[in-house]
Amino acid sequence: MSQPASTHSVDSQRGDIDFAPPILEADRTPLLKLENISKVFGGVRALREVKFDVMPGEVLCLAGENGCGKSTIIKIISGVYTPEPGAVMQMDGESIEGLDPARARDLGIQVIWQDLALFPEMTVAENIAFEQNLGPRPRVVNYGKMKEAARRILERLGVSIDLNRSVRSLPIAQRQIVAIARALVRDARLVFMDEPTASLSHAETEALLKIVRRLSADGIAVVFVSHRLAEVLNVCTRVTVLRDGQYVGTFPTEGMTQTRLTELMTGRTFDYEVRSTDLSAAPVVFEVQGLSRRREYRDVSFKVRKGEILGLTGRLGAGRTEVALSLFGMTRPAAGSMRIEGKALSPRSNRDAIRAGIAYVSEDRLQLGLVQQQSIGDNTVSTVLNDLLDSTQLISSRKRNALIHDWIQQLAVKIGKPDDAVSTLSGGNQQRIVLAKWLATNPKFLILDSPTVGVDVGARAGIFAIIHKLAAGGMAILLISDEIPEVYFNSDRILHMRDGRIVTEYVPGKTTMEQIERDVHA
Known part of the structure; x- marks a missing residue:
């Protein structure tokens, strides 16, 4: 999305914009149904009475800004977190309680996280079908059976990838496919995809969306999380919106626009204007x-x-x-x-x-833009260390802290403490730190x-x-x-x-x- 010329507030609690939730067929049972889902971490309420459902074979978008609770709700559904008492979770109309990751997988719930969680040194076949060799006792790996299982899944997705290649050598688009194939080996019925197209080109995105439609046609439900709203409206039939840990509503994508969806997610109205200025006389x-x-x-x-x-x-x-x-x-x-x-x-x-x-903000923020394990402060000053030296040729704490504070204030970066790891920040705030470290070079x-x-x-x-x-x-x-x-x-x-x-x-x-x-x- 682009820079708005101005913003106007709408209802900050529920975002009451003229959309009516879709009417589901009365005789259809949702594959997954959630009601009254809340979660508290150390006194901070991450989710408050969230509800939504997913129909068999549906492609549903879970939308909201960073920090709205999307990852938390996914971790509850996949058994990583336990919701607060009073939560209702049903699969095929049957109550599911005491959910843990193993049981979630047995139910057919799979999550493909943004980092994909693949084994880079292992082959494509090993990454797709490695779970076939897991068990309570060690056993000899049947590589032939593993390759056959991987080949069948890739054929089902309509793609061809060399099964003997290491995942490290694959482009990101093919790694996404390997992660999807691995989910299908476990007979997935519901697949969550967390920002699957964030690092993909337009052409690669179209290829991935084709695979998503193929999964839907096979009766596999997909919950799609993406900041690229155009593709959300292209591939999903409904969108469930969260804001500040609360349920805003579930809306049909038919007739929905990117602007309206942005309003629902943020509680603000965005007016887009062309910036174009004639600067032909400027030096x-x-x-x-x-x-x-x-x-x-x-x-x-x-x-x-x-x-x-x-x-x-x-x-x-x-x-x-x-x-x-x-x-x-x-x-x-x-x-x-x-x-x-x-x-x-x-x-x-x-x-x-x-x-x-000259300053350069790379497209690969995670690998090239920041050192994720280092602090917010260290990342901010990493380009201008020589400017921070005192008379003893050591870094001056006074200069360092003043520079960090100045850029955090100027760019309105939301942080806990400058000594916190930069990986603790949201994507938007991480990008502000990338900008800060290069703007510091003037x-x-x-x-x-x-x-x-x-x-x-x-x-x-x-x-x-x-x-x-x-x-x-x-x-x-x-x-x-x-x-x-x-x-x-x-x-x-x-x-x-x-x-x-x-x-x-x-x-x-x-x-x-x-x-x-x-x-x-x-």
């Missing part, structure tokens, strides 16, 4: 001419002016990230030139790029590569508010995203990249978003 901050790198991109040329947000979009493999890595000195182009504020630039490393005034040119991956819709608005403020202060920004609404509502100009080349330039407002989507996905 050029960053310029590339004829940039090429074998098998990655060729003849790439563009300018980014002071205070401008230049959008760069295209399908997976278009070369967007590859160009960004060269701009940041991570790879070297074979031809072409770069200039920053009129001065020639040829960075041999990211250190050269940083010294020149860059002239900021590259944002898919800055809202895995970030919920409300947090996205906050991140784009920060980006707009940076542009208003004169920073030149390159915004890379495969989500067309994201670049359309947040860029002054948009470049479309295909097969390693810039093929079209658009100005939001003068070109419709639908036209750009047609061109990109043609």
